[in-house]
Amino acid sequence: MNQQELLDMIRKETPLQISHYYPRESQEAFWKRAAQSAEWQDRIAEIRAEGLRLDHLDIPELTFSLFIAFARTGSRLEYERVYFERRRRLNTYTFLVLLEPDNPVHLGRLEDILWSVCGEFSWCLPAHLPADFAISEIERHIDLFSAETGFSLSEIALLLGERLTPLLRTRIQDEVQRRIFLPFLTYGPYHWETARHNWSAVCAGSIGAAAMLALDDPDKLSHILLRTERSMHYYLEGFGEDGACTEGLGYWNYGFGYFTYYSDLLRARSGGRLDWFQNDKVRSIALFQQKCFIGGSLVANFSDSLPRIRIHMGLSHYLADRFPGVDSPPDGLRAPYTEDHCSRWAPALRNLIWTRQGVQTEEWASGSYYLPDAAWVVARHEPSSSGKVYGFAAKGGHNDEPHNHNDLGHFILAGGGEIYAADLGSGEYTADYFGAGRYQYACNGAQGHSVPVINGRYQSAGREYAAEVLHASAAPDKDELVVELSGAYETPGLKSLVRSLVWHKEPLPRLELCDEYSCEGAPESWTERFVTWRRPELLEAGTVLLPGSAGGGVEVHYDDKLVQPEITAREYRDHSGRETLWHTLDFHVLHPGPEGRLAFTFQFLS
Template sequence: MNRQELAGIVQEMKPAGLSLYYPQGDSAAFWRQALSSGVLQADISEIRAEAHRLDGEAIPELTYTLFSIFAQSGSRLEYERVYFERRRRLNTYVFLSLLEPENAAVLENLLDTLWAICGEYSWCLPAHLPAGHNAADINGYIDLFSSETGFTLSEISLLLGDRLPPLLRSRIRHEVERRLLRPFLENGPYHWETARHNWAAVCAGSIGGAALLSVDDPAMLTDILLKTENSMNYYLEGFGEDGACLEGLGYWNYGFGYFTYYSDLLRARSGGRLDWFKQEKVAQIARFQQKCFIGGSYVANFSDSVPRVHVHMGLSHYLAEACTDVERPPSALRAPYTEDHCSRFAPALRNLIWTRAGEEVEAWEASSCYLPDAAWMLSRHVSEAGSFGFAAKGGHNDEPHNHNDLGHFILSGWGEVYATDLGSGEYTADYFGAGRYRYDCNGSQGHSVPVIDGKYQEAGRGFSATVLHASAAAEKDELTLDLTQAYPVTGLQSLVRSLVWHKEERPLLELTDTYRYEGAPASWTERVVTWRRPKLLRLGSILLPGTAGSGVEVTYDPQVVQPEITAHVYPDHFGEDTLWHSLDFHVIQPGAEGRLAFTFQFL
């Protein structure tokens, strides 16, 4: 769309008001009903419990000492804990002010928190600012969290309206324009404007959303939306037609969530003339969430994704209404109010205003699918014995939030994971720097893939897998990958991995690696990654023990391989040391050719 066409639509846009959020724009009626609505009682109880925790607590300070830790050590957690605690405080007092409009003490806490956030040195995180930046240039930088903050304050100003003092509303508008809107128009282009991942959706979507709520000048709004729409096109280019988010389900929630929040406001203000949800590709992306769950709250957590995910019910219910074949999630998967450690306002608000009462869903139904653009196989199998999951992937080692994980697989059953993806580790400077693949969760040493001549897979688009066969069917799912190009091993002529998932009452996975080598490798190890402590049952059989079920029996040929069990520790996404085990099958006498076969049988 060119500027002239967009300008014509902007001129005819409906005013920004409470009708963007509530039926008939009636805020008071919505929150009165929410108090008696069974569907929101858990959320409201959690908000009140959080307010009780915060009562009497001073607004935590973002000190210079905290701010400078990242530059000194590369550690992010110290500053970010306080930054996100301030956002949690903001969210809690906003929601309680809407639920209890007569409560003057709550409103006073909200006003002080808003004032404090307006006065922050930067809304960006230190990890996202250039090293050695100048204070005079601080308003020239825009990151994920500065964008989110501007969007949040713009929404709060509209939602609370005249309950906020004129000075505070004026300051919010001034800070959003000074820190976001003017720099977006005058200082860009920013690197994320053409990103094909979550940054484009979150940054541009938040700025576009803030503009739709607060910019009165049609020319300025047109210029902002023109840039925002361009970034949304780039964001969607990061998806194949299969709708898979290569960054993982957590970043689908994040990026596609902000894409949706912006698109909803745009569609409403334009009277449906600008509607991203008319695109089939967008609807396909909306269906990604329901495909990822492989058992309970466990997901196929490839890339920087945590193993267990709870869903944003508001976003999920909105997508189920906006797109065909999007399933409502099981109610047990509702994300608690306090789960988001970043305390993002936009999804928390929409968990309240978009969640709909309806038929209770107890569990996802059985499902299998192959996503050809991502080269992911995802399977959720349900039998009389229980619920079981399998996932495996091909692709390449230059994906967003990349892990070196070609040929890697996950097995789950009875609400536990047996063959594991470690997921995302603690974010530090080194995690996104030269040391990224020394972290077990990122390098192939922390994935269920071979180790050849002591060498792991490497990062880069040239390190890739070729899909030779893929099929998802009622009785079995199959994925066959050529992994020859995944390794920097000169003598490797061919490596083909076959994974066959037999969906029996107690399912069975067959794993076969077939290789050819020029001469013979000095060593060859087949690695399985697990949180369980493996136990040798007998020669040729190892148990991955479970607590809910008997576990998974791994069988191997003791004439060909010898097992070794090793304990490891890695810092998880929240900085907690987490134990994992490698179950290594060392080939006893590697030759020029080899066929290495294993079975994983649920007992």
């Protein structure tokens, strides 16, 4: 579709109205019903509790010392904690005004934070600004959070309408125009417009959504939508046909969430003629979430993902309504209102208006999946009458994936709500975390993953360092992944390294892992490394226990004539900046030869 065709279509269609958000009733009726609903009591109570907390606090200021901290130290947390606290305040008082429209205190506090957000030096995070930015050109920069802020303010202004004073409504319009629409139309293209990961969906999706909500100039709107539509194509190119998000499930929530919020508004604004939900790949991506869970809230958390993730229930119900085969998630996985540390408005709103009442589901059903484009095997196994869910995940791929970790051949084991073979997930985001020192962080480098260490060397970063899948299957009785890993290492003389992982789905499951290697001459050293949150215990020669919190656990069986175990406690800074304990269980080959076969069995105990 060219610009003229899009322009003609936009002129013919009705601008977005509040009724789009509440197709079955008025806005007032919806929020009155939500406030009185027994089923939503917990959701509304979480918002009210946050309001009570904020009532006793002043709006926190984004001071110069906070803004400059990243440039001086590389630390992001100081500024971002205050920035996101302000967004939490914005969200909370908007919801309270909708829930209690006759309460002038809530409206006053909302207008104060709206005015304050409009006055921020930049809506961008300092970490996303160029180190040498010019103050006179600060408004040219658009990042994830500035685009989100433009979307949030535009949507809040539409929903509250004349409840907001005319001066404030005008300022919101002017600031979104000045910080979002004008630079996007004048100074682009931006680097993220052609990104094949979450940035294109979030930035372009937020700008396109804000434009549909706030612009009454069809010519400008058509210019913006042509570019945002192009970015959505690039975003989808970042997925294979299997729909896997190699950035991890957290970034699926983020990127695909904003893709969905934008696409929903676009579908309405175009009278259904522009509909991304008719795309087969979009359906495959929508199915990814339910394939990721390996028991309770535990997920296959490869890349920069947390080990435990809660569901955006509104997004999940919306996708289940759109696509056959997308399951509504277990109600117990619902993310609480305060869980999103970034306090994003768009998902917070849709977690209320898109969630269907009367939907109660149990644990995800057992299932095994092979995702060939990502080269992941993910399995969720609940033996009959066991009451326990066991999970397994393993991956191939390459070492230049979005939010990449050097982790080819890495695997995860979980059972009964506990993780035994772990992925450390995302660490604290700093300047160096996304810079030259990225793979010095254990959570990113191969040293923090369950993969071999050869001659003291870890896997290397780069697209050329890749695994070759030799065999993969997901079957009722067992799942398998066999990968050639020699291409992941810059190790002279390494001719072949084949890792075989076989997950036996028995009443007490077991994983059989075998590494077979071939070298030109004997390697100087060879270590089989396994990563765990548990503190391993040497029970006897040939057996190490990864203990469960309440007994049981996983026994690791090995040939004590070939390898010697070493247990080491380590620490890293997690995504929230907390020092976190983890352990390596290293098996050092006693006499490495030019060829070798190293086998381990991970056996779950009752």
